[in-house]
Amino acid sequence: xxxxxxxxxxxxxxxxxxxxxxxxxxxxxxxxxxxxxxxxxxxxxxxxxxxxxxxxxxxxxxxxxxxxxxxxxxxxxxxxxxxxxxxxxxxxxxxxxxxxxxxxxxxxxxxxxxxxxxxxxxxxxxxxxxxxxxxxxxxxx
Amino acid sequence: xxxxxxxxxxxxxxxxxxxxxxxxxxxxxxxxxxxxxxxxxxxxxxxxxxxxxxxxxxxxxxxxxxxxxxxxxxxxxxxxxxxxxxxxxxxxxxxxxxxxxxxxxxxxxxxxxxxxxxxxxxxxxxxxxxxxxxxxxxxxxxxxxxxxxxxxxxxxxxxxxxxxxxxxxxxxxxxxxxxxxxxxxxxxxxxxxxxxxxxxxxxxxxxxxxxxxxxxxxxxxxxxxx
Numbered sequence: 001x002x003x004x005x006x007x008x009x010x011x012x013x014x015x016x017x018x019x020x021x022x023x024x025x026x027x028x029x030x031x032x033x034x035x036x037x038x039x040x041x042x043x044x045x046x047x048x049x050x051x052x053x054x055x056x057x058x059x060x061x062x063x064x065x066x067x068x069x070x071x072x073x074x075x076x077x078x079x080x081x082x083x084x085x086x087x088x089x090x091x092x093x094x095x096x097x098x099x100x101x102x103x104x105x106x107x108x109x110x111x112x113x114x115x116x117x118x119x120x121x122x123x124x125x126x127x128x129x130x131x132x133x134x135x136x137x138x139x140x141x
Numbered sequence: 142x143x144x145x146x147x148x149x150x151x152x153x154x155x156x157x158x159x160x161x162x163x164x165x166x167x168x169x170x171x172x173x174x175x176x177x178x179x180x181x182x183x184x185x186x187x188x189x190x191x192x193x194x195x196x197x198x199x200x201x202x203x204x205x206x207x208x209x210x211x212x213x214x215x216x217x218x219x220x221x222x223x224x225x226x227x228x229x230x231x232x233x234x235x236x237x238x239x240x241x242x243x244x245x246x247x248x249x250x251x252x253x254x255x256x257x258x259x260x261x262x263x264x265x266x267x268x269x270x271x272x273x274x275x276x277x278x279x280x281x282x283x284x285x286x287x288x289x290x291x292x293x294x295x296x297x298x299x300x301x302x303x304x305x306x307x308x309x310x311x312x313x314x315x316x317x318x319x320x321x322x323x324x325x326x327x328x329x330x331x332x333x334x335x336x337x338x339x340x341x342x343x344x345x346x347x348x349x350x351x352x353x354x355x356x357x358x359x360x361x362x363x364x365x366x367x
Contacts, residue, residue, distance in 0.1 A: 001205045050287060058344060059346050062347075066165060069217075089212075118282070
């Protein structure tokens with residue numbers, strides 16, 4: 001475990017060096033027979049607008065957004081081809097956060113997909129990169 | 142500023158930054174509250190200056206646990222800077238001679254300078270940064286804008302081009318600003334405004350506090366070597 005600290009001694013310090021494809025995480029409710037029962041919805045959508053007081057307040061208190069940044073980093077790793085830990089972590093967080101009862105009382109399962117938003121010529125395209133199997137609302141085991 | 146004062150001020154600011162970031166986890170949806178309560182206790186020790194060796198090694202150990210659980214950093218660059226700060230503070234406390242203590246804090250200061258200069262240099266190599274496309278893409282479709290309305294900034298390409306060049310020049314000039322006390326003072330104020338803007342626009346609040354925590358070491362190092 002300690003070996004994980006070693007890169008901190010010699011960080012790369014490259015921020016925003018390349019603006020690559022950006023992930024969009026979406027989920028959709030499924031019935032018990034795994035049929036879709038609703039439209040795709042964004043997971044952890046960003047707020048439409050933040051006023052000055054909110055921007056200042058978030059300097060000291062920003063847990064939800066910092067968690068969103070971590071979730072987005074997991075999705076970026078999926079875009080980079082890593083479907084191990086990041087997919088399990090995303091599924092774990094979705095199981096905990098998705099408001100199944102409020103959004104769709106019939107739903108027993110859900111699925112997630114990750115789209116890659118990227119610039120192609122002069123427009124932004126959204127390319128599906130990952131599509132999960134049907135996932136249970138409760139963690140297996 | 143003496144070495145002792147710089148170490149104390151760095152530890153105080155680091156402790157406050159880690160108190161803030163750990164507290165955020167207590168109200169989040171994460172289920173590792175015990176770990177972050179422990180980190181708050183250790184960060185509190187760092188703030189008041191008690192048992193610095195226990196505090197820094199404990200924070201490094203819990204930092205390694207977080208790296209293990211998240212399979213990497215939870216909050217990217219700010220986690221990396223936190224760990225670097227703690228490693229350097231630990232080295233200062235373990236160093237048997239004054240010269241080695243200075244070396245440990247000086248290494249932190251050099252890395253802070255590099256954090257700006259390397260970032261500026263790497264961005265300067267990228268044509269998308271030079272022509273303003275990179276910042277437009279950041280606002281238009283990246284994961285970072287903290288609200289949907291901020292994506293509207295992508296419609297101001299000239300402003301973003303100017304901001305992109307201002308950021309690259311500021312980052313590249315940081316090592317030169319280090320050569321004089323007055324210019325370093327100005328550069329640190331500009332750097333603070335830069336991190337404040339990033340915190341507001343991209344929600345990177347942890348970067349603001351942890352980078353501010355490195356400035357006492359930079360200030361001390363400038364007086365020590367120039």
